Amino acid sequence: MSVLVFVEGFNGEIKKSSLEAATYGYQVAQQLGTSATAVAIGEVHEDALAKLGEQGISKVLYDADSRLNDFVADAYVKVIAKAAQQENAKVLVFSNSNIGAAVGAKLAVRLNGSLATNVTTLPKTDGGFIVTRSVFSGKAFAEVNLTSDVKIIAVKKNALEIANAGSGAATIEKFSAELTDADFVAAPKETIMQDTSGGVLLTEAEIVVSGGRGLKGPENWHLVEDLAKALGAATACSKPVADLDWRPHHEHVGQTGIAVSPNLYIAIGISGAIQHLAGVNSSKVIVVINKDPEAPFFKAADYGIVGDAFDVVPKLIEAARALDK
Amino acid sequence: MKILVCISNVPDTTSKINFSGDNKSFDKNGVQFVINPWDEYALTRAIELKEAKGGTVTVLNVGEADAEPNIRKALAIGADDAIRVNADPKDAFFVAQQIAAIARQNNYDMILMGKESIDYNGSQVHNMVGEMLGIPSIVPASKLDLVDDSTARLEREIEGGKEVVEVKLPFVASAQQPMSEPRIPNMRGIMTARTKPLQVVEPVAGETKADYVSFSKPEKKGGVKMIDAENAGELITLLRNEAKVL
Incomplete structure (x- = not known):
């Protein structure tokens, strides 16, 4: 078994929130005595992927299919589900972004897993798999026990510090799922980026x-x-x-x-x-x-x-x- | 056009949040409940589409009998009928299973709800329903229009921008601003809502996958440190040297 982290790119670099997710994934993997693998989709620089070794990621599965430069939920789910199966991942970690939360919810159905979004702590694993999530619009926290075999976690942004595990570069493996036209029926016609x-x-x-x-x-x-x-x-x-x-x-x-x-x-x-x-x-x-x-x-x-x-x-x-x- | 709008019954936005003595459940005492504000954007847009194109808007709540005043409110705003699945909405997976079961019986053209509920902030149910039914889920959508009788055009928010998506019906979408401007029910709406059908059905067998163990509240802040407006620049020094955030 292993821990699988989905990392999101933005302008070819990896988002800060995904570095936090990678940190989380590595720390969970340490708790469980296993390793953390990342999966990246679309246009991300390979040196940015290799640098995920700093957060403790040992291997990155990279699907560079250019049709996936835009977010296409069904296609992303298929790629990540395949990666989860290949790696026998029992814990999947996302950033609690619009993309991460969406893919996480769909994977919870497809992999029959337990999902917690807005997560602020590492799991307590003595007698369950209990994480803390932010609820009531930040006015409270809830402890939730994830009871399925597969646990899916979306980490709240800025809830934990990006750690430097000090490992070497992550190895990059090319990866792809057999995507069909049906996976692209809800693909965006157009993407309009703001002037940030x-x-x-x-x-x-x-x-x-x-x-x-x-x-x-x-x-x-x-x-x-x-x-x-x-x-x-x-x-x-x-x-x-x-x-x-x-x-x-x-x-x-x-x-x-x-x-x-x-x-x-x-x-x-x-x-x-x-x-x-x-x-x-x-x-x-x-x-x-x-x-x-x-x-x-x-x-x-x-x-x-x-x-x-x-x-x-x-x-x-x-x-x-x-x-x- | 048959539209299903799913609503949650949540504590009013100004509620003080408290828990039972053992911190195992939310304390409803003295709390006013409202239609989840995000769901209101979905409800209003559904009613606007019905007014423009004809059809029906059905409201669905998975919840206990105490949700009925807000289901009636949704009818007063303009929905045609309502279904309440009589169950404690324990977790997102269970709720999604109930919604999917209702949807399978009724062939809705679209299933709308808010981007998340303001109580559990899960933002899970819409995508789970889409996946369970094998139809697209567009989350979160800030705009929803019909291109023709079988195609909708939506704007989907992503970090740093938005995507324009065209999908065939049926689909699931979740609403956020500025999809619509929520309406206040008028007297006529309130009167007619009393006689609109509200069907109560028992839940289908479902699973929960996330058990809520306990609740807690964040630590109180230490109090505010005031800086004189004349020496406002001092704030920047404090943020660097004391708070260490610059």
């Missing part, structure tokens, strides 16, 4: 700078963008801002938007309604800047500044630019 300013994906970012209605209008967003740029951060916004079309919906974090869990979340001019907190409460450090000292967000913050964003943020930009990187 500065190249930082919101869901992958270690730092997020987020703006609310306190910024008064989209014309003032340069404050958010400039601070984000100085910190190497992604930008986000509150629900009212997306509803007003000041910013696109894919930047909306909160209960009904995207949930983020960066190391640092900076909220500018956001009052901190409970629905907003639900999307950001897993952030390690929260900074709140608001001119209203009674804003509820301060109760959830680690650092706070009561002041006008138009005075405060330029000072932060200046201080951030002065940091030696």
